[in-house]
Amino acid sequence: MYDAVVPRLLVIEDGNEYEEFATLFLADRFEVVAVHSAAEALEAAPGTDAMLIDLRFERARDEDLLGDAGEAAARLFAGDLERARRWLKEQQGTLILGALREAGHDQPAVFVHDFPPRRLANLARLYGRVGAVPTFDAAAIVRTLESLA
Amino acid sequence: MTRDEATRLAHDVGKYVARIARNAPAEGPFPAALVPMLVKDLYALPGGKRASERFVELAPDEVAMAPLHAALTEIDALEERVRAGDDEACRRACVRALEVEAALRAYAREAR
């Protein structure tokens, strides 16, 4: 599935729970590279083979968030800037994936989130090789990444 | 409960409470290396709160939540033994954590 001797898994999250999990349960399959913002992800993405992405970045600083809170507030939340910022945090993982794809990084990506099927299909249409597993399930994550390879 | 609230509950409590529980080996002694992370999952979720505390903050006032509250109360009662790495306590806590995770996920799906 991966060209590298030990494939590299880019873990993108706002805390360290994914990294801890990957280090414990995925380290026999991947070298884990953890980052905590879109900027770090764009920098680290070259040379990685797959991505494990957190959806909600509720602990991220406002200035590190991707997305225009003002535009979202006007278009989606009747001008409520605070609600728009919260939404950007809650959905940040998808926006980071969008930025990575725009920069040409098309590695298989997996979210640990129980998306409704229609939404997951939308993400796949937008961003290509995207999958999701509903829980922290190491075997399911590996299976999903392999199916997307 | 709105779709967003149910999703948040499934995420903040269900997803993290079962992080180790779902991946721990099914047989043999509970690995000591997993105990510190199991303790985090059950008693110090992201944000520092116990799973039961976060559950109380987010759970709706519904009958369906009562068994989950009971499961998390039992997990809290096991804390001392889980922290000590007691095999039986860790296994029991994992079983209850998986029940909570599955129920909250089902609940969030229904709320869509």
Added chain:
Amino acid sequence: MSSMRRHPLSLVLAFALAPLGLAACAGTEPVDGGLSGASQWAAARALWHIDRDPAAYRAWIEIDPATPEGREAHRLLAEAEPHYRRGIERVRGGDPEARESFERAVRIAPMDPVLYLPLARAFRDQGRADTDNPHLFIRAAEYYRKFIALVPHDPRTEEARAELAEIDPEGSRLFAPPGEVGEAASQPLPAPQEVATWPLWVAVAALALAVAAIGLLLWRSRERLESLDSLAERKPELHPAIHYLVSSLRHELLKHRIGAVGSAVDALREGRASEAQIEFLRGRLYGGEPLTDAWHGHLAAFRRALGPELDLHRADKHFRAGGRAIEAIAKLEKRLAAGDARAFEKLSTAHATLRELDKRLGQLAQRLVRTSVDGALFRDVVDAVRGEYAAGAVQLDEVVIRSPEPAPFVEVFRVDLVLVLKNVVRNAILAVASEEPPRRIGLDVDTHVELTGEETVRIHVRDTCPQELTTEDIYARRMSRGLGLVTAALSRYDGAIQVEPADGEWAKSVVVRFFRAYDEE
């Protein structure tokens, strides 16, 4: 006794009020075949949605189905027809709420006039079953006449005339064909203008019946028995109140006193209950306010808020079962204290019944807050606004309503969504009022995929008023034009409102947007 006989005038009222547009039917000309498809479709829609002219059916069906307008017209006719047929079946079955099916159908498209015959027969049969109620025959005669007038060449016209003659020998003579043997044939045929006047007196009669029947309905409604689901289905405006009452019942009684003792009930039945569990169970079930009082207190709250005629114990099987379970638990106190194993079983059964009630109420509460954004919703909104004095006085040349199949859902109480849209539609109508014709408004909906993979539902209210309007204007005007309520509702449901520029056919579009609720799982 059939429900029809219990409520003799309800069907009469239903049809006196149902906007089937009797009076205007005889003299309406078909739509000019020389019009373009779009104009023809606009005129046909106006004939129904603005004028409520039953001859609109012909105008709709004549639009070429090979054109987009024709496809839409034929699709809507096909969508409405099952509702009309269902309404006729409900009349035939004596359903006092048959009106609902017709109201729904009327909002979609006109009725095929051939259906007036089965409708007439349904009323005739009900009239025969309920001889104390002559109004049913009057209504039947009315629909026989409509059938004969609107589809005179149908092969069943002769049968219809004969059946009409049976129930209304006098009136049927007006509808006898030329050359018919018997009394009608021996007299000169009525002059065309005489034929054209019959709708007027029938309309007057219908109005008089409506007024009389309103009084009877008010009297009758005091006796109506209805389940909570049925009430919710029939009255979307009550959804927030029902949601609140259901949530209170679930929280205060079903969760804290019933759900909380679930583990203890299981332990008791399995013979493994601890002292602490038994004490907890005793406190929750038998401490404080008696369970039966608490239950009846909640039912009384439902009646206070939703109407004194709402007898959930009698009319709603789930509440009836819940009430019995509460009574059963209340009677078990002594036997439980005595350790009676059969009492444990009974407690477990009653507990399961209440859990089931809670589950059903949870599902109902969830349904109440989901609204389908479809053509029927738009037509309700337009009809409501057109019923207002100022907006109703505006001469509109066209109201264009488009909706996709399947319609998207949003997580908004229908009554709140209607409130939001009524405000926007009212402003659009009043805006075009001051402009030169053609004065047009349009409502349609589409969905948009966000970068997050979520979808938003965009409801467009379009108009032909060239006056500039910006999003900022909408927020600035909110206090003076009722938009304060709109912005409050938007904020509550994560919604937004924006003005989008012209797209050629329209001068502008006000877009109301909410996140889509997924409905496929």
